[in-house]
Amino acid sequence: MDSGRATGLIRDGLSKRHLVTVFGECSVDYLGRATSNLPFGKRLAMIKGDGSVSIHQNRLVRPTNYMVNTRLSIEESGENAVLVAKKLNPREQLTITFRKIMDVKSYPMEITNDLRLSGSERDLNDLLMDDLSMIEPGLKPVNQQEHFSKGIADIIAEDSAGNFVVIELKRRQADYASVTQLHRYMRQVEKLKNRKTRGILLAPDIRSNAKKLLHELGLEFARLDFELKPSSLQKAEIKGLERKQTTLGHFGTGK
Amino acid sequence: MDSGRATGLIRDGLSKRHLVTVFGECSVDYLGRATSNLPFGKRLAMIKGDGSVSIHQNRLVRPTNYMVNTRLSIEESGENAVLVAKKLNPREQLTITFRKIMDVKSYPMEITNDLRLSGSERDLNDLLMDDLSMIEPGLKPVNQQEHFSKGIADIIAEDSAGNFVVIELKRRQADYASVTQLHRYMRQVEKLKNRKTRGILLAPDIRSNAKKLLHELGLEFARLDFELKPSSLQKAEIKGLERKQTTLGHFGTGK
């Protein structure tokens, strides 16, 4: 495709705030939060109506380069077409140099935000609040998503012995960060309310080393088995909840 | 565009492992790590040669829905064309139902990984190893990227007093996770080598609460100021390194 014609099509698409795609051989230079240079190669550039730009190779979901909220310009430079995306604060610049453009498409689309109905973590949280006895008999909710200076605890409850119980819920495998996070909340609650406090990490799985650390800190782990429903209109369902007995003995012994 | 012709084009593109884009009115249902439903609307679907699928609206870089590593199939169902992406372990399914297809493109591209040259934490690490005295006079390198059972320490050094110093380097603002990470390594080294050990967190910035925690744990913070170069072939340059004096007093006093 002729370079002059290509830049014309692109410029037109940009002005109409269409979603514009450009397929061609290009090199890419980025300087901003990081710096990167991509040698010439076949790629698909995607420019959206809100000024988002991304460069795609033929694998993986994430683009090799991208920038949001940019001011765009396209110019011819000799045989090349150069697309420049700029942004201030922080200062960033993305330069895409096309030495050959094979295709340009301009798709008319509203610049709306897709309303995505989704369910998962929040649902699980609600489900659990409905019946904390699943975790342990006698457990009563005190507060949900309580804000502390050191983060947000998922669920605060009170056990049958009158201890506070901080519950941290993870949708995926828990790791070191999850454990230390729970530990922070637990300590915080303990200090604030000045009452004996336990911490329970609730997740479908936990990394083995993270589990060791959890035990060392006197925290507990409970495996959460849940099933998502095909339609988000149906709530998720908690299939089972298995307590690791080993963790129970640690309560009260640790620091 | 006629639905039969569209599905034919898509099927052909998929079989050739091209990068295929489909512009049309579709609804999207996802079931897997979460569940979500997207009502009918104009969108651009992008399918890559490695089985990655993403659905784009005309704003933001991130797709509204996506899946990697899928097995794809496209079928006609009445007036609709239905693209199904499946994956096992964990089981996920993405269903895109097109009630109208306006355009299909099939771009021939290799499924290669673009070599992106960039300045990263690794570079900074190397720069620092060249001259640890930037951090503190008399500091001598012992090891880099040393593996422990609880993770990998960025840099291990020895100070002029013969203490071990564990250094954790962050390219961006340090947070809770950075602090607890450093703390784990520091304790680990202390235990393993049975020698007094310090921990220094080196980053351009640190969140205020994370800094409090750092102080409580008897760790130190040093501000790292660096500049990225336009070309990634030029190494980044460390502009300065400022020690927070307040942290120094904490060493030796803490637990």
Added chain:
DNA sequence: GCTGGGAGAGGCTTA
């Protein structure tokens, strides 16, 4: 609208 703070998810790398 901007900023500070917290938490996450993809993708890479090594054991």
Added chain:
DNA sequence: TAAGCCTTTCCCAGC
């Protein structure tokens, strides 16, 4: 395969 971890992040609350 699993664990660890880095990242051009994103969202939310508060001002």
